[in-house]
Amino acid sequence: MSEKTYRLILSVFLILAPVSAGAQDLFIKDGTLLTVTNGTIAEGDILIRDGRIAVVGSDLKAPSGVRVIDASGRFVMPGLIDSHTHIALTDTNELGAVVTSEVNVRDMVNGEDRRLFNVLTGGVTLIHTMHGSANPIGGQNILMKPKWGRAAEEMIFSAGPGSLKFALGENPKQAIFYPAKARYPKSRMGVKAIIRRELIRAREYMLLWDRYHASVETGESDPRPMPPRRDLRLEPLADLLRGKTWAHVHAYRADEMLEFLDLAREFHFRIGSFEHASEAFKIAKELAAAEVGITCFMENWSYKMETAEGIANNAAFCARHGVTVALNSDLGPQMMFLFNQAGKALRYGGLPEEEALKLVTLNSARILGVDDRLGSLEVGKDGDIAIFNRHPLSAYTRCEITIIEGVVYFDRDAYLETQRREEEKRRKEKKKKDDGKRPGRPAGPMGGGR
Amino acid sequence: MNRRHLNVLALTGFLLAGGLQARAAAENDVFALMNLRIIPVSGKDIPSGIILIRGARIAEVGADVAVPPGAEVIDGTGLTAYPGMIDCHSYLGMLEISNVAATVDYQETGLTNPQIKAVEGLRPDSVHIPIARAHGITAAHIIPEGAFVAGRTGLIRLTGWTPDEMVIRDEVAMHMVFPSHPGFLFMQMVGKTQPAEKAVSQIKDYLKRVRLYGERKRMAADRPGSVPHEYDESCEEMLPVVEGRLPVMLSVHSEEDIRAAIDLVKEENLKAIFFGVSEGWKVADDLKKAGIPVILGNLYSAYHDFDDGYDRHWRAPAVLQEAGVLFALGTQKMLPPLGKDLPFFAAKAVAFGLDRRAALRAVTLNAAEILGVDDLMGSLEPGKLANIVLADGDPFEFKTKIKAVFIDGKKVDLNNLYTDKIKQFQKRFR
Numbered sequence: 102m103s104e105k106t107y108r109l110i111l112s113v114f115l116i117l118a119p120v121s122a123g124a125q126d127l128f129i130k131d132g133t134l135l136t137v138t139n140g141t142i143a144e145g146d147i148l149i150r151d152g153r154i155a156v157v158g159s160d161l162k163a164p165s166g167v168r169v170i171d172a173s174g175r176f177v178m179p180g181l182i183d184s185h186t187h188i189a190l191t192d193t194n195e196l197g198a199v200v201t202s203e204v205n206v207r208d209m210v211n212g213e214d215r216r217l218f219n220v221l222t223g224g225v226t227l228i229h230t231m232h233g234s235a236n237p238i239g240g241q242n243i244l245m246k247p248k249w250g251r252a253a254e255e256m257i258f259s260a261g262p263g264s265l266k267f268a269l270g271e272n273p274k275q276a277i278f279y280p281a282k283a284r285y286p287k288s289r290m291g292v293k294a295i296i297r298r299e300l301i302r303a304r305e306y307m308l309l310w311d312r313y314h315a316s317v318e319t320g321e322s323d324p325r326p327m328p329p330r331r332d333l334r335l336e337p338l339a340d341l342l343r344g345k346t347w348a349h350v351h352a353y354r355a356d357e358m359l360e361f362l363d364l365a366r367e368f369h370f371r372i373g374s375f376e377h378a379s380e381a382f383k384i385a386k387e388l389a390a391a392e393v394g395i396t397c398f399m400e401n402w403s404y405k406m407e408t409a410e411g412i413a414n415n416a417a418f419c420a421r422h423g424v425t426v427a428l429n430s431d432l433g434p435q436m437m438f439l440f441n442q443a444g445k446a447l448r449y450g451g452l453p454e455e456e457a458l459k460l461v462t463l464n465s466a467r468i469l470g471v472d473d474r475l476g477s478l479e480v481g482k483d484g485d486i487a488i489f490n491r492h493p494l495s496a497y498t499r500c501e502i503t504i505i506e507g508v509v510y511f512d513r514d515a516y517l518e519t520q521r522r523e524e525e526k527r528r529k530e531k532k533k534k535d536d537g538k539r540p541g542r543p544a545g546p547m548g549g550g551r
Numbered sequence: 552m553n554r555r556h557l558n559v560l561a562l563t564g565f566l567l568a569g570g571l572q573a574r575a576a577a578e579n580d581v582f583a584l585m586n587l588r589i590i591p592v593s594g595k596d597i598p599s600g601i602i603l604i605r606g607a608r609i610a611e612v613g614a615d616v617a618v619p620p621g622a623e624v625i626d627g628t629g630l631t632a633y634p635g636m637i638d639c640h641s642y643l644g645m646l647e648i649s650n651v652a653a654t655v656d657y658q659e660t661g662l663t664n665p666q667i668k669a670v671e672g673l674r675p676d677s678v679h680i681p682i683a684r685a686h687g688i689t690a691a692h693i694i695p696e697g698a699f700v701a702g703r704t705g706l707i708r709l710t711g712w713t714p715d716e717m718v719i720r721d722e723v724a725m726h727m728v729f730p731s732h733p734g735f736l737f738m739q740m741v742g743k744t745q746p747a748e749k750a751v752s753q754i755k756d757y758l759k760r761v762r763l764y765g766e767r768k769r770m771a772a773d774r775p776g777s778v779p780h781e782y783d784e785s786c787e788e789m790l791p792v793v794e795g796r797l798p799v800m801l802s803v804h805s806e807e808d809i810r811a812a813i814d815l816v817k818e819e820n821l822k823a824i825f826f827g828v829s830e831g832w833k834v835a836d837d838l839k840k841a842g843i844p845v846i847l848g849n850l851y852s853a854y855h856d857f858d859d860g861y862d863r864h865w866r867a868p869a870v871l872q873e874a875g876v877l878f879a880l881g882t883q884k885m886l887p888p889l890g891k892d893l894p895f896f897a898a899k900a901v902a903f904g905l906d907r908r909a910a911l912r913a914v915t916l917n918a919a920e921i922l923g924v925d926d927l928m929g930s931l932e933p934g935k936l937a938n939i940v941l942a943d944g945d946p947f948e949f950k951t952k953i954k955a956v957f958i959d960g961k962k963v964d965l966n967n968l969y970t971d972k973i974k975q976f977q978k979r980f981r
Contacts, residue, residue, distance in 0.1 A: 215857050222861045277650060383976055403679070403887035404649045412969040413888070422980065434852040437861070441895070447950040449969065496898035496948050520860050 123251065124152025125507040127484060128163040132172025135493070137179055137455070137463050137477040147177065149484030152506030157478055170502060170509070176492050178458065179477050180226025180485030180503065181439050182465035184396040185349075185376050185429035187230060188216040188436070189245060189253070194233035199273075199284065200299055202265060203333040204240035206232055212253030216436065221247050221511040223437040224487030224500040227258060229429075229469055232266040234351040234376075237273045237286065237295045239266035241337055242349065244469065246485070246505050261471040263346030264373065265337055267296065269357045270407050277405075293360060300368045303338030310339065347373035347470060349396075353407035355383040362391050374427065374468035379411030385422035394425035394468035399442040399449065401433065416460060417450020427465035440487075444494040457494055581605050582960065583618040584939070587627035592634050592915050593930035602632055604937040607959040612931050627941055630954055633911070634930050635689025635938030636893055636946075637918035639846040640826060640881025643680055643691045643890045644673040644707065644717070657885070658696040663757065665788035667702025669693040670721045673714045681967035683890035684709040687940035689958045690719065691890060692846075692881065692922055694726055694800075700757070700789065701726040704800060706922060708938075710958045723922050724800035724824060725792045729808050730754070747811035758819055761789045798822035798923075800846070804829040804854065813841045824921055826881075829854045832867040835874035844921045845876055847913075848883030850896040862903055868913065869904035879918035898947040910947070936960070 127149040134145035136157065146161040147154060163169045187193045190209040195201040220228065225247060232240035242264040245256045273292050275282055286292045309329045316322045340346040348365070352358045352375050365372050375381065378395035379402060381388060388395065402411030420426045428443060430436035443460045446452040452460075459476075466476030474483050487493070488502040503511035582604040589597040591612060601616040602609060618624065647654035656672035673693065683691070689709055695702035703722040711717035730750045764786035771780035791797035803812045804827050813834075816823040825831070826846045831838060838845060847853070853864035860866070871878050880897060882890050897910040905913075919929025927936050937960035944951035956963050 219861055382973070383979070385976075386980055400888050400891075401886065403647065406648060406651060409648055410968075410972060412972045414969050414973045418973055418976070438851075438899075441899075441949075444949040445895075450973075491902075494949065496895055497902045499902045516861075523858075 121152065121255070121506060123248065123255065123506065123508055124484070126150050126164075126167045127170065127504065127507040127509075128161075128167045129170045129172050129177060129486065129488070129504075130161070130163065132175050132177035132488065133492075134478055135176060135178040135458060136479065137458050138479060139477075140455075144173075145177070147478060147484075147486070149486075149504075149507040152484050152508075154478065154480050154482050154484050157480060168509075170488070170504075172488055174490075175501065176489045176498075177478070178224075178487055178489070178493055179462045179475065179482075180487050180505065181224045181461045182227045182229070182427070182469070182475065183220060183225050183430050183436055183439060184229045184374070184427045184465040184468060185231060185431050186220075186228050186436060187233065187432050188220070188228065189214045189230055189247075189256070194235035195240060196235055199236055199286070199295060200238045200334065201232075201236055201240050202238050202299070202335075202337045204232065205243070206230060206240060207243050207257065210243070210245070210253040210257065212251065212256055217247040217256075218249045218511075220430075220436050221249055221503045222500060222513075222516075223439060224489070224493075224503050225436070225439065226485035226487065226503060226505045227465075227471075227475060229264065229349075229465075231264070231349070234266070234268035234272040235275075237268055237292045238299055238338070239268060241346075242266055244471065247510070248505055248508070249510055258471075260474050261469055262344075262371075262373070263337070263340055264349055264469070265341055265346050266351070267348050267361075268351040269293075269361065270351070270353050271405055272351065289357060293357075293364075297364065299335075299338060300342070300364070303335045303342055304368065306332055306335040307339035307342050341370045342368060344371060347371045349373050349376055349468075351376040353377055353379045353411065355380040359384055359387060362387065362393065365391075365393075373470065374425075376429075377408075377411075377431070379408045379415060381424065382412070382415045382418040383410075385419045385424055388419065389423035392425075394427060394464065395419060396427040396429045396465065396468060398431070398433075398435075399428055399445045401431075413445070413449040417446045417452040420446075420452055420456055420460070421450070425464050425467050426460055427468050428460045429465075440489070440493040440498065440500070441496065444496060444498075447494060454494055581610075581619055581622040582937075582957075582962075583616075583622045583624045584627050584632065584941070585618075585624055587941070588631040589931060590631060590633050590911070591931040592912060593932050602931060602937075602939060604939075604957065604960045607936055607961075609931060609933050609935050609937045609939075611933055625955070630941045630943055631945075632931060633687065633940045633942065633946060634915045635928065635940055635956065635958065636687050636914045637879070637922070637929065638683070638688055638691040638882050638890050638893050638914075639879045639918050639921065640848055640883040641691035641693050641890050642885060643683055643693060643709070644675065644677045645669065645693060646885065646887075646889070647674070647677060647679070649886050657694065659702065661697065662699040663785045664695075664697050664702050665700050665725060665792070666784045667695050667697070668705060668721060669695045669703065670705035670707070670714060670718050673705075673707065673717065675711055675713060675717055678968045679887060679889040679891075680709050681964065682888065682969060683893075684956055684958070684963055685953060685965045685967050685969075686891045686894060687942065687946045687953050687956060688890055688893055689938040689940070689956065690928060692723060692918075694883075696726070697728065699728055699730050699753075700785075701728060703797070706924060708958050710961070710963050719927070720922075720924065722797060724798045725789070726800050726802065726826075727754070729801055729803035729812055731805065731808050747805075747807045750808065751811050751815050754815060755819065757789075758793055761786045761793050765790050765793065792821065793819075795820070795822060798824060800824045800826050802826045806830040806833045809834050810837060813837055813843065816843070817841065827853075827883075829864070829867075831876075832863070832870040835871050835876055838871070839875045843876075844917075845871065845878040846881050846921065847871075847878055848881055850880065850899050851892070865899050865903035868900040868910070869906075872905055872909045877917060877921065878913060879921050880913045894947045895949075901947070907947075 129147040134142040145159045148156040191211045195204045231242040244258040372393045374394040374396045381395045400413045402408045439461045443457045446457040463476035466472035484507040486504040489498045491498040501513045584602040589600045600614045603611040642657040645657035706720040707717045770778045855863040901910045916929035919925040939957040941955040
């Protein structure tokens with residue numbers, strides 16, 4: 102068989118292959134579809150095959166044997182993405198050193214973190230769970246789909262470029278411990294210097310390995326050259342310089358973001374996003390020109406000095422000036438209602454509804470480099486869906502069903518029914534226990550127990 | 552003309568302008584807000600009507616109101632008028648940047664601090680105040696925090712150059728934290744380090760000590776020299792509470808603690824408001840029977856047990872409403888933004904079952920009733936302060952624009968740090 106035929110068969114097979122273990126077929130009917138990239142479809146239907154969106158339209162017929170979700174009167178949107186969080190990890194920061202690019206949060210994954218369920222109730226179908234901001238260069242981050250009930254390994258989503266955490270400002274210089282802890286860096290100057298130092302070392306390391314690979318390929322050297330010693334700390338940085346990994350940079354102030362843009366230009370690496378970026382509005386044009394996105398809070402601010410000008414209008418203002426803006430929870434209660442945060446873009450800057458929806462879907466996928474797979478209701482993308490009882494940008498909305506790759510992981514009606522049954526069971530058990538106690542004594546502080 | 556002449560001229564001009572200003576204020580003592588949809592909260596909606604403001608008060612509200620000559624007319628076509636909202640648990644003005652200790656003044660060290668007054672930690676220039684009022688919040692119940700007896704809460708209007716201009720009531724209630732976690736500053740957690748019995752004893756012992764102090768004070772006044780008596784602030788400043796002149800706002804959360812607290816306030820004959828009541832939904836009927844009003848806290852992040860349900864805290868207001876408990880909402884936020892989310896907390900409660908009108912009452916009239924100022928605010932009625940919000944829609948909805956806010960009859964500036972910064976940087980990118 103020719104190379105061409107082989108490739109054709111392989112690509113057909115890959116398209117038709119289920120996106121992962123547990124992926125299923127599902128038919129969603131008669132919902133108001135908020136596709137994000139192709140407008141709104143009233144009374145629309147979606148067919149998911151093997152975990153991928155196969156058809157988006159209206160007046161479709163459910164294929165036999167496929168589970169049907171009746172979305173009439175409800176709003177259907179792509180599953181939400183929390184682009185910056187720290188859940189499902191047993192630890193967040195490697196505090197033992199200042200540069201820790203060798204650590205990978207994948208080694209800390211905990212699939213039993215109940216917050217994985219909590220985010221499902223808010224329609225979240227992908228999280229970017231990360232190393233913390235204690236170090237100028239932190240660690241490698243991962244994407245996960247909160248497939249509650251499955252093993253942690255099955256939740257890890259491997260698509261997209263690698264993700265490496267950097268941090269600027271107060272946290273890596275440990276401002277709140279000043280002057281007690283004497284760790285370099287103690288100033289923004291030191292934070293920047295350390296990052297630059299590591300990037301120079303990484304560049305040398307990368308060139309060393311490139312030269313080694315080149316000479317092995319050409320076979321010019323005799324005897325064969327010795328490979329350079331591996332440096333697990335510099336390798337992720339070399340991958341950054343090679344473009345295989347994107348930087349995600351915790352930063353608040355406009356000046357430090359501008360400096361880091363310069364660094365990225367100098368060393369030719371890509372910044373996926375600035376994290377938090379409270380002052381991004383001050384440099385919106387520069388960010389847009391550099392095609393660097395931000396993932397921020399809609400409204401958390403004034404919790405430390407560098408957030409003193411972190412106004413709520415930041416997101417909408419940046420979006421209007423061409424910056425790719427995403428929202429995140431960073432462990433806050435918003436992880437359960439990121440859609441409300443997107444809704445607030447209507448109040449703080451009057452962002453159009455279509456753009457507001459992108460703040461928690463397509464834009465988040467873009468800054469993570471997975472927008473070919475996620476972020477909109479389009480044929481070929483993963484069947485990750487969130488269904489709401491009212492428009493998701495209304496303050497009165499509620500997420501009712503959350504679907505990942507065609508599997509329903511959260512169904513509010515079923516959940517409430519289970520709750521009711523368990524509460525009834527608990528009440529009966531309590532009554533049995535109380536009836537066994539001294540009769541006639543009311544519960545209260547002197548009555549002993551409930 | 553020399554320099555001195557110029558100075559005299561400038562001074563005269565200044566005085567003249569000031570004079571003109573004063574005249575203008577007198578004429579503008581009467582405002583007529585016309586063509587409004589009016590939601591008074593205390594009565595039926597008025598599909599199209601007029602609110603007449605005279606001085607600081609609402610003079611008339613109705614479909615047909617005679618507008619006196621000289622009144623400044625404001626056309627409210629397309630707008631709806633609501634009573635200004637009241638945040639029942641706020642640190643507005645008492646904190647600027649939460650991890651910069653120098654700017655944090657809502658919490659004091661020590662166990663027993665009845666002498667502390669929230670209004671004495673108030674900073675009128677806080678950037679958070681204009682932001683909150685731009686959302687239609689016109690008054691805030693500010694709370695001192697502490698480990699046990701935290702101090703006196705206060706009520707402020709969200710406008711004013713000085714603390715005196717802001718303070719409506721310099722004491723509303725004595726904030727007491729039910730001491731199930733002795734030693735902690737304040738806790739929302741339901742897990743306990745001290746059983747309710749012990750916590751109740753701690754409170755009872757303290758109140759007993761205060762009463763004894765009061766008795767000795769009276770005896771010493773009646774017959775000087777008869778008993779030793781010395782000013783003890785931890786007792787003296789608590790006398791108004793045991794003598795029934797000042798209510799207690801008790802922060803209490805777990806089911807067991809709430810039950811114990813209900814018995815306690817009855818036995819000690821205390822006028823009480825309960826705050827927080829994270830598990831209040833479990834004992835809603837008991838709260839109703841005891842007639843204890845409730846202030847709920849931060850609805851976004853209120854504590855709840857995972858096993859009780861992921862949305863238990865959002866459903867709680869609806870449960871209390873159904874049981875007939877009188878409750879109001881507070882933002883209870885120590886991390887900015889402060890206060891502004893009161894309407895959005897209300898919307899969250901509605902999303903999870905609370906009736907929309909009940910939600911509106913929880914941030915207006917109920918709040919005023921619980922704080923003892925329903926003669927002044929909480930509804931659009933003649934005689935009450937003219938605290939009015941004009942919005943182009945439902946103020947609980949995100950896409951709504953708040954077009955005007957009146958506090959004590961004066962239109963307040965809706966600009967704030969958000970709008971100022973945006974204007975500044977719009978200039979950069981022109």
